[in-house]
Amino acid sequence: MALEPVIRNFGRRLAAEDARGFGDRELLGRFLADRDEVAFAAIVERHGAMVRGVCHRVLGHEQDCEDACQAVFLVLARRAAAVRKHDSLASWLHGVAIRVARKALARRSRQPVHTPDTADVAVPDATAEVTWRDAKRLVDAAVARLPERFRLPVVLCYLEGLTRDEAAAQLGWTTATLRGRLERGRDRLRADLARRGFPLSAAFLAVAFTNPSTASAASWAATLATTILGPAGPSPAASALAYGAIPSMKKKLVIVLIAFAGVLASGVVALKALAPPLPPGTPTKAVRVYDPDPASPPTPDELKGVWVNEQIYPDGTGKKTWTLRFPDGQHSVLELDGVSPGVKYVMTRRQTYRFPKPDEMETTVTERYHFDDPLKLRPAETKPQTSSFKWDNKERTSFTLTYKPERAEDASTSLTYRKTEPPAVKPDPLVPEYLTKIDRTIRKQPVYETKTPGYLLLAFGPEAKHKIWVVIDGNKLYIDRNGNGDLTEPGEKIDNTVGVGELFSSLVTGNKPEDTKTAFIFVAGGIAAPGGTSYGDLTISGAIEAEGRILAMMRVGGKPAQKTGIGYTWFRDTPADAKVFHFASPVVTLQPSMSAPFALDANEPANPDRKFYVELGTPGIGFGTFATIEGKSFPKDVNPVADFEFPAAEAGKPPIKFQKTLSYRQMTAFGVVDQFGADVTIPEGAGRGKGPAKVTLSFPNCPVGKIEPRTFEVYYRVKVTNEKPK
Structure with a gap:
């Protein structure tokens, strides 16, 4: 065996190991100086997974992804001098990857679709994965819109998986500078996603940054570098995609990517409907929260009724309405109904109360809700809170509560409540009576692995005659396709297609990694009534948060297709509390x-x-x-x-x-x-x-x-x- 090739290969390996120790500035400088293939391969190895991740999220198709990856690094090879800040190479490559992948997607959409000749070849439903692909593309686009000083740490830490210390060392920043810019970038990213329909609780979207792996990153990088820099050159498709990927300085690139409609939750956010004060169909909250406890003494006469404090913002952008009720002698219900500024919210909490002194009221929160969805109590809420209490007149038609601040340096807050007549709660005219009386019986259920399943009830067609239960159990989904109430029949258990466990949700929500457990995508397939009416394919995706709350979004690909919002498609703990969605409703x-x-x-x-x-x-x-x-x-x-x-x-x-x-x-x-x-x-x-x-x-x-x-x-x-x- 000749020793020369072995020695040459060994030398390349030593050079590659040496190159990995350099930063992007040094590697790019070496490549610009003498077209150093080893330095170029080190760049590809370092940033290749991130580039592949962007291309894969946009394109999905493996060969298209490979061509796009080649095109991105071909652009670098040809236009490396265009990288103005060598330390910012990661964010530069991220931007090029987005442009190249979108170009590939546009080219693919113009190509004719070839239908297989064989009749029994199954054609996959193009809408089955639309929900998830749209969401992943949206997050990449949001990263690209960040200013450079914030985008770079986000790309390094969230897309390339570097620790803060590693990213700071690579950039030559202090850890404090890196941390500050990373947090500000994350906050801007959260705000951008929120404007495009992603509520801040959409933790599961962070899984969008999971990059596809290769068998050997080093081997793949070396092969790609040789392909691009060698005499054979890249594929014709990659060369075509690389052309024009960097716009001229005289042109302004405007990136507009509109959010996937399935993440648009229902309800009024910028506006408030002229409707009853409580959302319709909230039996759990309306009954358990507002009703008296039979074991408690009756409400004192002077506290009976409904007490209201209303504040309208001076600039006209919103208002807050505090409503306080005392259903019995030990429990009160405080509801904050607000629009601030333009964002609609309703927060409700049930609490115990007592008067240690005539001018002092002590409360302890026992339940908390956002609209009609239960929330986990914050630690501070489980502790007794004391406020001063003062009647404002002899008739006792108003009183003032002064809430003591948690910190001594903060100012106290005073709210004056005036007695009003209880509002008349009318049924929502848009919700048919048959829907409010829908049968919630599940005839037979499996033995759930998690012991904490989540329930949704889906109704279809006029009068909601076809209804199916959807029950999530960790990485499994049970769907009562035929609507007979039996969830144990063959074919009614679906596996999670995401295949991930721990998620890093801090990118979207600012939470710690342990705050989110599992992301899921369940492709449930076609939904049809026993009589043969087809309502289209059902796809459900979302996340299970560490505290147990299950968030999801759904798409039913009927004619027309319909979607539900991720921030509010919450699974509930029991069938009696389950939300009801009505598709193909008249x-x-x-x-x-x-x-x-x-x-x-x-x-x-x-x-x-x-x-x-x-x-x-x-x-x-x-x-x-x-x-x-x-x-x-x-x-x-x-x-x-x-x-x-x-x-x-x-x-x-x-x-x-x-x-x-x-x-x-x-x-x-x-x-x-x-x-x-x-x-x-x-x-x-x-x-x-x-x-x-x-x-x-x-x-x-x-x-x-x-x-x-x-x-x-x-x-x-x-x-x-x-x-x-x-």
Whole structure:
């Protein structure tokens, strides 16, 4: 055996080991100086997994991914001098990878689809994985939008898996600088995702940054480097993709990626419906939280009734309403109903109370809810809290509570509550009676492995005659396909297709890794009623948080397809408490969209994220059960209409009215229309702090059914020129 090749290979291995010890600045410098193949291979080995991850999230197809990876590093080989900051090579490659992968996706979409000749070859459903791929692409796009100083630590720590110390050493930063920029980048990323429909509790999306592995990173990198720099060169597909991947300095690249509509949860966020104060279909909260405890003494006469404190923001962007009830002599219920600024929330807590002194009230929280979804108690809430209590008049029609701050340096907070008549809770006219009385019986259940299964109830078609139970049990999903109430039949147990355990959720939520347990994607397949009516394929994806809360989003690929929101598609602990989603319902309505959680603000520049959006869909039972209808097939000239009415600034003047046609179609990365919108300008003469405006939504000639007009409140902020900074 000749020794020369062995010695040459051994020398390359030693050189490669030596190269791995250099930073990106040194490696890129060596490559620019003399086209050092070993230095180039070290760059590919270091950043290849991240680049492959981006390409795989956008493209999915393995060969397309390989061509795109070659193209990214071919761009580097040809345009390495274009990397202005050598220490920022990771974020530069991330940006190039996104552009190349999108170019590959566009080229693939223009190619004809070849159908197999064999009749029995199964063609996979193209919509089955749309939900997850869209979500993963959205997160990469959000990273690309970060400023350079924040994007670089995010790419190194979250996409390439470096520790903070390792990333700081590679960049030549102090650990404190790295940590500060990483946290600010994460906060900006969270805000960006929230604006595009991802609520902050969507921890499971962090799994999107799981990069595909290769058998040997070093071997793969060396092979790729040789392919790109060698005489044979890369594949023709890679060469075509690399061309024009870096825009000229005279051109401005505008990246717009609209969030997947399935993550748009239902309910009003930017606006509040003119509806009962409590969401419909909340039997658990309404009964257990607001009702008296039979073992407790009766409510003192002076505390009976409903006590309210209402605060409207001076700039008009929102309000808070505190409602306090005393259902018995030991329990109170405090509800905070707010819009701040433009973001709708309802927080409720049940607590014990007592008066150690006549002017002092002590409370201890026992239950907490967001809308009608139970939340885990924070440690501070489990401790008794003391506030001063003072009647404001002899008639005892109002009292003031002064809450003591947790820290001595903080100011105390005083709220004055006034006695009001209990609001009349009316049934939601959009929720049919048959849905409120739906049978929640499960005839037969399997033995669950986790002992803590989560339940959802899905109803289909007119009068919800076909209903199926969906039960999650760790990495398993049980689905009652035929609707007979038996979850033990063959084919009704589905495995999780994600195949990951521990997730690093800090990227999206700021939580520690242990705060999230398991991400899941369940491709449940076709849903059909016994009579043969098909409702399309069902896909469910989401995460199980460490505290046990299960968040999900669903897509039913019918005609038209419908989606539900991840932040509010919560599995419940028992069938009696399960949320009810109604797909293919005859009751179709409009509501303001969750992807625009802002008050209308005349002080903000116009941009696509601040349009006024609405979504079309079908309501269910429980907050967050609005199932959005995809509207891609709707004619372009058929759109919803919004009639606005703003209060006038000048007393005695009539309100200012105008109409907007919501003709802008917001789409996901796959071109699926999920909502309708328009730019809305606050009119001259609108009153500041005069209360909310009103908007009436209608949809003439709606393709999926008759839409009755509905009126909502919308908060807004007029142009302010001399406002003092907060």
